[in-house]
Amino acid sequence: MTQLDGEQIQRQLARGPLPPALLIAGQEILLVLEAADAVRAKAREEGYAREVFDVDARFDWDELSASFSAMSLFSNRRLLDVRLPTGKAGKDGGEAIASFCANPPPDTVLLITCLEWSKKHAENAWVRAIAKVGHTATLWQMQRHKLPDWLLARMRARGIDARHDAAELLAERVEGNLLAAAQEVDKLALLVGTAPDAANDPRNPARKSSKAIDAVEMDRLVADSSRFDAFKLIDAALAGETTRALRMLHSLRAEGEAVPGLMGPIVGPLLTLAALADVKASGGNLSAAMQSQRIWDSKQSQYKRALERHDAARWEQFAIEAGRIDRISKGREAGNAWLALERLLAAIAQPRAGRLLA
Numbered sequence: 001m002t003q004l005d006g007e008q009i010q011r012q013l014a015r016g017p018l019p020p021a022l023l024i025a026g027q028e029i030l031l032v033l034e035a036a037d038a039v040r041a042k043a044r045e046e047g048y049a050r051e052v053f054d055v056d057a058r059f060d061w062d063e064l065s066a067s068f069s070a071m072s073l074f075s076n077r078r079l080l081d082v083r084l085p086t087g088k089a090g091k092d093g094g095e096a097i098a099s100f101c102a103n104p105p106p107d108t109v110l111l112i113t114c115l116e117w118s119k120k121h122a123e124n125a126w127v128r129a130i131a132k133v134g135h136t137a138t139l140w141q142m143q144r145h146k147l148p149d150w151l152l153a154r155m156r157a158r159g160i161d162a163r164h165d166a167a168e169l170l171a172e173r174v175e176g177n178l179l180a181a182a183q184e185v186d187k188l189a190l191l192v193g194t195a196p197d198a199a200n201d202p203r204n205p206a207r208k209s210s211k212a213i214d215a216v217e218m219d220r221l222v223a224d225s226s227r228f229d230a231f232k233l234i235d236a237a238l239a240g241e242t243t244r245a246l247r248m249l250h251s252l253r254a255e256g257e258a259v260p261g262l263m264g265p266i267v268g269p270l271l272t273l274a275a276l277a278d279v280k281a282s283g284g285n286l287s288a289a290m291q292s293q294r295i296w297d298s299k300q301s302q303y304k305r306a307l308e309r310h311d312a313a314r315w316e317q318f319a320i321e322a323g324r325i326d327r328i329s330k331g332r333e334a335g336n337a338w339l340a341l342e343r344l345l346a347a348i349a350q351p352r353a354g355r356l357l358a
Helices: 006-015 030-044 061-067 091-104 125-133 144-157 164-174 178-190 197-202 215-228 230-238 242-254 257-281 286-293 295-311 312-329 339-348
Strands: 002-004 021-026 046-056 077-083 108-114 134-138
Touching: 002 006, 006 030, 006 134, 021 091, 021 125, 021 339, 030 046, 030 077, 030 108, 030 134, 030 178, 046 061, 046 215, 046 286, 061 077, 077 295, 091 125, 125 134, 144 164, 144 178, 164 178, 164 215, 178 215, 197 257, 230 242, 230 257, 230 295, 242 295, 242 339, 257 295, 257 339, 286 295, 312 339
Parallel strands: 002 134, 021 108, 021 134, 046 077, 077 108
Antiparallel strands: none
């Protein structure tokens, strides 16, 4: 039916019901994931029950084919959400997808997402089969000159009023990395979003002015957002950079941060890594597990290196210790939360970590 780009697929979804099949693929992971999320949200609105299929080298395509005619226990309508990271369906997969498109079952939508894509992928017969009955959206890396407008639209959606020169400056800072750009916009929303709490917060640099943010103010705001850098704190520990992680921790403490505010960005990755370590220990597909956990491509190599540093039992211990530190910081358990957090970060960063948490 239609070959779409990222903006077009959003408009198409708003116009009418879901088609029988959709393919969302590309090299820009953020755009692919957000477009797929828009399809899933539309499916929820229309009463579809979602069934997820994570495709790896051992995936049995007969399982998907069998689901074409199966009945859902929860809804007469079904969204078959097929995650195909490599974009390579193979002979069996291609035949299964083409068979679906040749005679789409009633009240069933097939969504396929791919995080690796090239023009060669688009030549496959199963891709053409989807295009005949549904929509295909290919989301290539965003061109540099389009990034400021993309940032302006994203900031407006977060309640941030900014001028084009401010978006230009932010585009320079993120150097074309959309994942980093989205994170920066989210940080800015915490500082200058239009929520009442933000408007009244004395730490909010923009609270006294209703003018649009210009480049000068954007420069200051991006610098001010450093107080939300607990994300970089755990990144440094996962990268094995002990000295940098501890220096950042001391800096955050000196700036007046409290331990409870740091624990969210720390606990989440540790729980994820504990789960991934179990998959790795059992011989499971680590790449597929990372995709299911929605770990960004830019983070996957860091996570893999961190997993090489410690075994599954150690990652479980780290996650448990993070929970204990969180309780200490909230007065629910005795101890020094700052000292315990310092030891935890050092233990994560160093291969021989046992004695640090003893």
